[in-house]
Amino acid sequence: MIQEPSEPGTLVSGELVQGLEFPEIAALVHSILNFTLFPIGDQNVTVVTVLVVGLMVVVTWWVSHLMQRWVERGFEARGVTDEGTTAVTKRLLHYAIMAIGLSIAIQQVGINLSALFAAGAIFAIGLGFAMQNIAQNFVGGLILLVERGIKPGDILEVEGRVVRVIKMGIRTTVARTKDEESIIIPNATLVQSTVKNYTLGDPHFRIRVDVGVTYDSDMREVRTVLEDTAHKVEIRLANRDPVVLLTDFGNSSVDWQVSIWCDDAWSARRIGSTLRESLWWALKDAGIVIAFPQLDVHFDPPVQEAITQLPRPA
Numbered sequence: 001m002i003q004e005p006s007e008p009g010t011l012v013s014g015e016l017v018q019g020l021e022f023p024e025i026a027a028l029v030h031s032i033l034n035f036t037l038f039p040i041g042d043q044n045v046t047v048v049t050v051l052v053v054g055l056m057v058v059v060t061w062w063v064s065h066l067m068q069r070w071v072e073r074g075f076e077a078r079g080v081t082d083e084g085t086t087a088v089t090k091r092l093l094h095y096a097i098m099a100i101g102l103s104i105a106i107q108q109v110g111i112n113l114s115a116l117f118a119a120g121a122i123f124a125i126g127l128g129f130a131m132q133n134i135a136q137n138f139v140g141g142l143i144l145l146v147e148r149g150i151k152p153g154d155i156l157e158v159e160g161r162v163v164r165v166i167k168m169g170i171r172t173t174v175a176r177t178k179d180e181e182s183i184i185i186p187n188a189t190l191v192q193s194t195v196k197n198y199t200l201g202d203p204h205f206r207i208r209v210d211v212g213v214t215y216d217s218d219m220r221e222v223r224t225v226l227e228d229t230a231h232k233v234e235i236r237l238a239n240r241d242p243v244v245l246l247t248d249f250g251n252s253s254v255d256w257q258v259s260i261w262c263d264d265a266w267s268a269r270r271i272g273s274t275l276r277e278s279l280w281w282a283l284k285d286a287g288i289v290i291a292f293p294q295l296d297v298h299f300d301p302p303v304q305e306a307i308t309q310l311p312r313p314a
Contacts, residue, residue, distance in 0.1 A: 053105045060101025064094045078148050089145070089170060133188070134171065140187035141170040150190060150197060155265045157196035158185060164266060178269070198265035204237065205265050207272050211279055212253025212291045219246070219254065222288055226258050229282040235271055236260040253291030 068090040075086050144150055145168070154165045156175070163175035163183065173185045198205050213222050223244055230242030240261040248255040258279065262271050283290055299307065 056101060056105040060098055060105075063101070064097040067093055067097060075145070078145070089142075133186075136188040136192075137171045137186045140189075140191035141168070141172075143191050144168060144173075144187055145170075149200065150195070154200070155198040156190075157198070158189065159193070162265070162268070178266070203263045203265065204240075204261055205263075205268070206259050206261055207268060207275065208257055208259040209272060209275050209279065210247070210255060210257050211276075211283070212250060212255045213283070214289045214291045215254060217254070217288050221286065222254075222256065222283075225282050225286050225288065226256060226279065229278050230258050230260055230275070233260055233275055233278060235264075235267075235274065236262055250291075252294045 071090055071093060072086060150165060152165050152168055156163055156165060161177060163177050165173060165175050167174040171187060173187060173190060175183050175185055177183060226244045227242065242258060242260045245257045247257045260275060
């Protein structure tokens, strides 16, 4: 069967390519790769441009995947077990890396991003003012996750309230109060304000109890009773001795302070109550009077004489 000759420049069963020499094949490939698909502004989009953009997108996605794995391993090493926090952080990182890669790829196509960036900057400024608190809490969450100064299970004193941290998120921290109430604390509060962490370095903390006795008490006996009672408290740390201090000479009492060390900050109120009750009964058994506020009023002789001359009620 006789095949009719094809038109110049067309491929028929690969015969044309097979008949070309290497320089001719290279020139053909070059012409194909630089074939203009469509123009954008002053730049033509060629096959090479599309391939380069596709390669950049793939590389960007691969870098994002590696960075997400690195972040996940870093959170695991720091003891962050909250899946929501890890997922949000990975997703935000993915968006940031993909945005950078896509902006570079778009510039390779020939799209000028300067106008878009100018409009985006104005929009970002307005959005920043509107979302200032959210941004502060987000940055605070990142700081807490990196520094690990606060972690789930810690016992904190925040704004005068003792709470136990339950879950840490990227924007807020969920805590539990002693009244079994769940509260949501903005991360910016934990970062910007003074927070007492009872379990940061170790769980040991001191409980102090103030007590006042009358001035006619034997102070040597008072010290002995206070020290013996503090040593007998079973819930204190045995390797740290109690401390008994005479703190002040008050208007109605001689003021003492008894302090013991414990390792359960969540039960501080109960431990303090136990210590106060023990001191009460110990002082009562020793015949030592716990002082209370008293006020003595002395009248001048003319006033006292005038009072005595007042008629008494029938």
